[in-house]
Amino acid sequence: MVAATDKPVVAILTIDDELQLFRGNRKNFADLIQTGQQLGITTYVVTVKNLKLNSARVLGYTYLPADEAWIETSLPRPNIVYNRIPQREDERLPHVKRKLEAIARHPSIHLFNRRFFNKWSLFRWLKMSTPTKNNIPETRKLTQLSVLALLLKKHRLLYLKPVRGKAGVGIMTVKVQPEKHLPYRLQIQEEKGSTTYHCTSLQRLWEKVRKLSSANGEPYIAQQGITLATVNNRPFDLRALVQKNELGKWEMTGLGARVAGSTSITTHVPRGGYIDEPERLLLSNFGQEKTNIVLSKVRISAIAFAKQIERSAKTELCEMSMDLGIDTTGHLWFFEANSKPMKFDEPHIRSKSLERIFQYSLYVHRRRMHSQGGAAR
Ligand SMILES: Nc1ncnc2c1ncn2[C@@H]1O[C@H](COP(=O)(O)OP(=O)(O)O)[C@@H](O)[C@H]1O
Ligand SMILES: [Mg+2]
Incomplete structure (x- = not known):
């Protein structure tokens, strides 16, 4: 039994809003x-x-x-700050950056979720470690034509993604169809729907890609395209939620699956994708025995990815979600990790995910009290 004074005070950090007091997902905050x-x-x-x-x-x-x-009231200063500033742009504002640095330095405050991840750093980090490198699609910074040329020699499908992208906006695919009159097929996903272009040459393709990606204003990465396993001809991928538990150890809280919309190049639900059961989808592709192997590989790899990301980010993390692909042969691929996971709609994952944040908070608080000889503040 833990005495009341042994408990931390947890503050969910977000950004001010002139009209509605603060920004962010209010339902998520209320649940927390x-x-x-x-x-x-x-x-x-x-x-x-x-x-x-x-x-x-x-x-x-x-x-x-x-x-x-929502009631505004005076409360004790927190021991734990759970960063849920919703937008990357907000986190980049100088006064926000300064505040996050000050929180991270504060001797009696522990900051969860220091910052958003960047796709390029994630791939560099995971490529460096033996237990994770075989599950990372070949990825390069998309800086010049030769990068496209090199990757297209090896892979007939490429994904081009903004390094700080979100919800699929600006993602492109390039497909090479050598037998066709216009052999390069480029598809870009926009805010609403997607557009397809056909190019005669690599040079033309590059010009188009450059124009589209600069409109987005973000640097891009180019990545080996994975032929995902499908259900009814629609590709699906897996979403793992990995969090630290009451012992401070990484654990997979839950695994969900997203099936792509019929015309979408990604599996995001707002783009016509839908939620399904990972095991059901895997069974229809691989049968029971191989499904078990894939699921245990997912569980082991998700923890290995989290550990390597934490080690490389050089900051203590508390949770992340991951987009993972399973190709038609059953091989696992890492697509990205998000440092501020979106709400999982699967009820069993949702409730466990909320509890874990506090279980880990208790762990961190006890550890700090212990190291300070019982003085929490
Ligand atoms: N290299 C790839 N091969 C096949 N599918 C991919 C690849 N990269 C991304 N995807 C698909 O696109 C989705 C979105 O990509 P992701 O990297 O998660 O970007 P975002 O930040 O926009 O969510 C993934 O969940 C996956 O379905
Ligand atoms: Mg994603």
Whole structure:
């Protein structure tokens, strides 16, 4: 049994908003506060502006489910700050950067989710480690024509992705069809729908890619395209949620699957994709025995990816979600990891994911109290 004073105060950090007090997924925040309360842990939302690191009390927001209302109130300064600033652009603002640095340096505050990941760094990091490198598609920075030429010699399908991309916007695929009059087929996914171009030569393809990617304003990576396993002709991929548990060890909280929309090049649900059961999808492709092997490989690899990402990021992490592909032969591929996982809609994963954040918070808090000889603040 843990005494009340042994419990941390957890603040969910987000950015201020002039009209609606703060930004971010309010349903997620309300669920977090409720889970914290059930475990007897004071939990509230705090904005970058209101988190004053030198005062004992700060202005935060709690949620009253009965009134469906957010209440502004004075609360004790947190021991744990759970960063849920929703947008990359916000995290790049100088005053936000400074605040995050100050929180990370603060002697009695532990910061969860220091920053967003960048796709290029993830691939560099995972390529460096033996247990993960065989599951990483060949990836290069898309800086010049020769990069496309080199990759297209080896792979007939490429994915081109903005390094700080999200929800599939700006992702392109290049398919080589040598037998065709216009052998390079380029497809780009936009905010709404997608557009396809056919190019006569590599030079033309490069010009088009350059134009489209610069419109996006982000550097791109070019990646070996994986021929994903399918169900009813639609590719699917797996979403793993990996979090630290009550012992401070990485564990896979849950595994979901996303099946692509009929015309989409990605599996995102807002693009016509839908949620399904990983085991069911794998069984229809591989049968029971191989499905078991694939699932255990996923579990082991997800932990190996998380460990290697944490080691390379040089900061203690608490959770991440991962997009993983299974190709038609049953081989596992890593596509990306997100440092601020979106809500999983599968109810069993959702409830466990909320609890784990607090179980790990308790672990971190106890560890700190222990190392400070019992003084939490
Ligand atoms: N190299 C690839 N081969 C095959 N499919 C891919 C590849 N890269 C991405 N995809 C598909 O596109 C989806 C989105 O890619 P991802 O890297 O997760 O970008 P985003 O940040 O936009 O979610 C993946 O979940 C997967 O379905
Ligand atoms: Mg993704």
